[in-house]
Amino acid sequence: MTRRIDHSEAASRFIKAKDHAEFHDRRLWDLRGKRDRESAALPEWEELRTLASGIKDHALTHLAEYLEEFERNAIANGATVHWARDAAEHNQVVHGILAARGAKVLVKSKSMLTDECDMRPYLEARGIEVMETDLGERIQQLDGEPPSHIVVPAVHKLRGDVARVFSEKIGTDPAKSDVHYLAESQRGHTRPYFLEADAGMTGANFAIAETGTIVVCTNEGNADLSVHLPKLYIASVGIEKVIPKVEHLGVFVRMLSRSALGSPITQLTSHFRRPRPGQEMHIVLVDNGRMERLGMADFWYSLKCIRCGACMNTCPVYRRSGGLSYGATYSGPIGVIIDPTFNLRKFSSLPFASTLNGSCTNVCPVRINIHEQIYKWRQVIAGRSQLPIVKQEAMRAAGKVLASPKLYRAATEAATTSLSVMPRAVAYNPLNAWGRQRELPGAPKYTFRQWYLKNRAKSSSRTPPRGDGPGSKSK
Amino acid sequence: MSSRDDILARIRAAQPAPTALPEVPAFDSADERSLAERFRAGVTRMGGKVIGAGSADLDELVRELHKGARVVASATPEVEGNRVLSAATDPASLADVDVGVVRARFGVAETGSVWLTDADFQVSALGFLSQHLVVLLDPAAIVADMHDAYRRRGEFDAAYGVFMTGPSATADIEGVLIHGAQGIRSMTVVFREQALGDRR
Numbered sequence: 001m002t003r004r005i006d007h008s009e010a011a012s013r014f015i016k017a018k019d020h021a022e023f024h025d026r027r028l029w030d031l032r033g034k035r036d037r038e039s040a041a042l043p044e045w046e047e048l049r050t051l052a053s054g055i056k057d058h059a060l061t062h063l064a065e066y067l068e069e070f071e072r073n074a075i076a077n078g079a080t081v082h083w084a085r086d087a088a089e090h091n092q093v094v095h096g097i098l099a100a101r102g103a104k105v106l107v108k109s110k111s112m113l114t115d116e117c118d119m120r121p122y123l124e125a126r127g128i129e130v131m132e133t134d135l136g137e138r139i140q141q142l143d144g145e146p147p148s149h150i151v152v153p154a155v156h157k158l159r160g161d162v163a164r165v166f167s168e169k170i171g172t173d174p175a176k177s178d179v180h181y182l183a184e185s186q187r188g189h190t191r192p193y194f195l196e197a198d199a200g201m202t203g204a205n206f207a208i209a210e211t212g213t214i215v216v217c218t219n220e221g222n223a224d225l226s227v228h229l230p231k232l233y234i235a236s237v238g239i240e241k242v243i244p245k246v247e248h249l250g251v252f253v254r255m256l257s258r259s260a261l262g263s264p265i266t267q268l269t270s271h272f273r274r275p276r277p278g279q280e281m282h283i284v285l286v287d288n289g290r291m292e293r294l295g296m297a298d299f300w301y302s303l304k305c306i307r308c309g310a311c312m313n314t315c316p317v318y319r320r321s322g323g324l325s326y327g328a329t330y331s332g333p334i335g336v337i338i339d340p341t342f343n344l345r346k347f348s349s350l351p352f353a354s355t356l357n358g359s360c361t362n363v364c365p366v367r368i369n370i371h372e373q374i375y376k377w378r379q380v381i382a383g384r385s386q387l388p389i390v391k392q393e394a395m396r397a398a399g400k401v402l403a404s405p406k407l408y409r410a411a412t413e414a415a416t417t418s419l420s421v422m423p424r425a426v427a428y429n430p431l432n433a434w435g436r437q438r439e440l441p442g443a444p445k446y447t448f449r450q451w452y453l454k455n456r457a458k459s460s461s462r463t464p465p466r467g468d469g470p471g472s473k474s475k
Numbered sequence: 476m477s478s479r480d481d482i483l484a485r486i487r488a489a490q491p492a493p494t495a496l497p498e499v500p501a502f503d504s505a506d507e508r509s510l511a512e513r514f515r516a517g518v519t520r521m522g523g524k525v526i527g528a529g530s531a532d533l534d535e536l537v538r539e540l541h542k543g544a545r546v547v548a549s550a551t552p553e554v555e556g557n558r559v560l561s562a563a564t565d566p567a568s569l570a571d572v573d574v575g576v577v578r579a580r581f582g583v584a585e586t587g588s589v590w591l592t593d594a595d596f597q598v599s600a601l602g603f604l605s606q607h608l609v610v611l612l613d614p615a616a617i618v619a620d621m622h623d624a625y626r627r628r629g630e631f632d633a634a635y636g637v638f639m640t641g642p643s644a645t646a647d648i649e650g651v652l653i654h655g656a657q658g659i660r661s662m663t664v665v666f667r668e669q670a671l672g673d674r675r
Contacts, residue, residue, distance in 0.1 A: 221658020
């Protein structure tokens with residue numbers, strides 16, 4: 001049976017590397033801040049979100065028609081269209097295309113779908129060299145790790161880590177961790193691959209039904225280099241990526257990079273429609289569990305995701321636990337609601353990696369109700385007894401206390417007293433999980449019940465004096 | 476059953492109740508600057524630069540912009556350069572190009588993007604293998620925002636087209652912004668009216 005991912009155990013390892021954890025938190029919060037500035041600068045932002053959500057709803061509720069239209073147009077453009085039910089079939093199709101043409105070297109841009117399908121090891125085992133050309137994805141490939149973030153794959157690493165990986169794998173000077181030097185080294189190392197590769201590959205941000213176009217949004221130029229040089233181009237596309245018309249791109253492109261990185265647009269928004277003369281273009285349309293999700297009344301909205309990562313950047317749990325702690329291709333809030341559809345048992349702890357603060361839902365450019373879905377997954381998991389043992393025990397205890405007014409009063413009164421009298425070292429010691437990584441709120445002088453009994457129980461019309469209520473900070 | 480038919484059948488079984496396709500309205504910007512000024516600000520923000528050319532000799536202007544350049548490959552007849560391009564050029568042969576020159580069909584004020592197609596590049600790799608790119612743009616050919624850009628439906632019949640916004644960039648290591656990731660290291664947009672004779 002698949003091992004259950006223990007998110008909190010993995011997160012506690014992440015937090016131990018203090019410099020890394022602090023930088024990670026700061027860097028992602030900075031992206032969130034930039035996103036806020038960009039969205040606030042567009043008066044129509046909320047309307048764009050509604051439009052994006054509506055277009056995706058429509059496309060997903062007419063998905064079969066739009067996929068057929070996309071296929072028809074792609075074929076008319078001169079592309080070959082393949083369909084894959086699952087990851088294994090995707091990998092077989094891609095390998096089949098490469099092997100039939102004797103391709104030995106594949107350059108590719110970042111694609112979460114190929115990560116989801118575990119394509120790299122499959123191809124490598126069959127003698128094909130796969131070169132990730134996005135800087136962050138390449139760092140992760142060389143370090144033998146999956147991406148930790150869907151937009152910035154190596155965001156959990158510091159420059160020293162990259163210097164170590166590059167010195168071991170591509171021969172840079174281990175003493176040099178200057179970021180410009182590292183990026184320039186990768187550029188120099190990657191360029192000959194673009195010139196000599198037999199095949200190039202991209203994912204897709206959008207697939208346009210009315211034109212059969214693959215749209216790829218990137219910053220580094222590596223996707224275009226992967227397409228414009230080799231004689232063979234393969235695009236792997238999740239079937240939920242199809243949108244009806246070219247004009248709909250205006251809505252999505254305006255929001256994608258603003259949500260992801262806080263820039264008005266990616267440096268490159270590329271539209272691949274027909275192969276160049278002498279080039280072959282193949283499009284692989286992949287299901288891999290998406291249709292099962294489409295049929296789930298509470299969860300199909302997650303298919304609207306455009307993979308901007310805004311929900312990850314804003315999530316306090318993601319920022320403080322790192323993407324790798326989720327043990328899945330998709331991490332953060334969006335991962336938490338997607339991953340259980342792949343394997344409920346393996347990913348059953350993930351929906352608990354959330355504070356349910358709703359921030360993910362508020363920043364989502366396509367208005368996915370992420371935090372509500374997280375809550376619903378918890379119910380599904382608890383209902384199927386997939387709760388981790390510690391949580392089951394805690395829930396049983398909490399259930400008892402919450403069900404008994406007397407026990408509840410005793411518990412809250414004890415907590416109030418102990419929070420105000422216990423020395424700092426007791427609250428912030430390694431044994432108290434709630435004291436880690438956060439400041440506990442000041443304890444109220446008395447519980448709500450004590451306050452109520454004193455102020456309201458006798459004359460219920462009296463207005464309590466200001467600053468004398470529960471939780472007040474007045475001293 | 477083929478995978479295709481199987482997937483389509485399962486989609487039809489799973490599809491939630493149909494919802495309507497919303498109309499995308501036009502959005503007016505409150506920005507009072509001219510389209511050219513907004514475009515210039517957009518390009519600058521994304522790490523590129525915009526210069527006016529007046530009636531200057533464009534070959535000279537390109538040489539002046541990139542003094543050390545040895546190979547200049549131009550996809551527009553307005554600049555001669557010293558490397559001949561044609562649709563038959565092997566893309567990999569452009570690996571030594573220092574400066575690529577191309578004329579954009581239009582620009583987008585909101586983002587500072589220029590729209591370039593395979594026909595404009597002659598060889599699309601020119602826009603990515605070149606170390607630097609000089610883009611000629613008629614300042615009268617700037618639309619307000621990305622909605623206007625995508626409503627120019629005929630443009631998207633191109634085999635390949637790209638909204639390029641500044642040079643290639645990455646911030647994948649510690650968020651440090653680097654211009655010149657895998658593609659061009661710099662982008663200069665030159666405002667120059669398109670002479671009638673040069674119009675395609």
